[in-house]
Amino acid sequence: MNKNLLFRNIPKVDVLLENEDIQRMIGTYSRDTVVEAIRQELEILREFIRTCDNEEKAMVQIDALVQNIELTVVKMHRPNMRPVVNGTGTILHTNLGRAPISRDHMNYVASVATGYSNLEYNLEEGKRGERYSHFEKLLCEITGAEAAMAVNNNASSVMLILSTLGKGKEVIVSRGELVEIGGKFRVPDVMEQSGAKLVEVGTTNKTHFSDYEDAITEETSALLKVHTSNYRIVGFADSVPIADLVPLGDKHGIPIVEDLGSGVLIDLAKYGLEHEPTVQESIQAGADIVCFSGDKLLGGPQAGIIVGRKKYIDMMKKNQLTRALRIDKFTAATLDVVLHEYLSEETAVKNIPVLRMITEPIEKVTKDAKMLCRILKNAGLPAEIRLESCESQIGGGSLPLERIPSMAVTIKPFKISTAELEERMRHLPVPVIPRTINDKIVLDVRTIDRSFFKLIAEQFAEPGILN
């Protein structure tokens, strides 16, 4: 085998640049990226020939050069983030982007964000406006609070609240509520960052009214309650509800703050789930400030929403930290459009994907699962494909004990291992992320929109990932 001859068969860069297909790529993309792709592919080809001992295979690679250059250019220009199919059945999947936003809502946001908007412009008065104004009134109507604002995420809310009220002063928290939420959000660490001094009261399982009462000093600036979103203490346990703390706060002129975490605005018990405390209940019970996430049970964009008494919200709006933590126009517009669905519980449950997935009756999920099962079976794949019941989870640290009955399509490949199939599914153009149970691929249909069914089947069949 004459390697020198093979090397001489590789086209030179200037010849490649004259090639019709390469010229077309330069027109579509750019000269810079095409030249870079040529450089990369030539290097790969030379290395291939150096180590290859089959002349025919080497010639095939040389012939495929232009084609490979195109694949590389296309890949270079493709953004890294992409849609994936969530077959895990975890509705608020932190690694998969938490709350999905509906296409209708996003289309509206696109119309606002692709041009100029009244983000901070008051159209009534023709002067500067406030970015929170678009949803503040609505949030007040929905929650019963006097005022509202929003920052980047709920961790920022807690930071801003504590910095505004508690910097250099003391904030009292029950030891049973010093939680760590996913992503290393630890209440004690956030408090330290904010400059507030943490005063721990009670024990892990029990905190009494007198524990709070005894801890109040001249330096106390707030009583903080944290909803232990992602775990439950069961058995011999006790905590003090907001309503009981209110008289104590009033007596000493100290605000009661509650970090609710999930921030649900409708009563989930109506839909057969465990009751999750709502923002309305917290405000009704007398909390002065309540904060919660925008992209957990609310089903909106990543945000930290703060509602409560106007005098405190005004202080927070003026805090310099707010400039660093403020939401952008995408978040403001998305909150605006998603919160409008809460004008009625009916539209919220119908039009907000998170709520729709949580409340979807098992009959409807089963019907969809049957449809996906049939489409996959009709694709004639070398695998055992079955309909099986399963359980979905809420995720995102919300309602940790809740399991929602659901229906799955399971796939057991005949020719490759389940682990191999799982890996190949991750590498599809639209990756499909399943659960693996009992050495079977499990696609929980509760978290898969029906519009993806055909695509899933096509992707399984087309590159032959089961062979």
Ligand SMILES: *Cc1c(COP(=O)(O)O)cnc(C)c1O
């Ligand atoms: C999730 C959660 C947070 C953090 O909210 P992010 O929006 O993820 O920053 C804070 N506190 C509680 C109680 C939570 O459940």
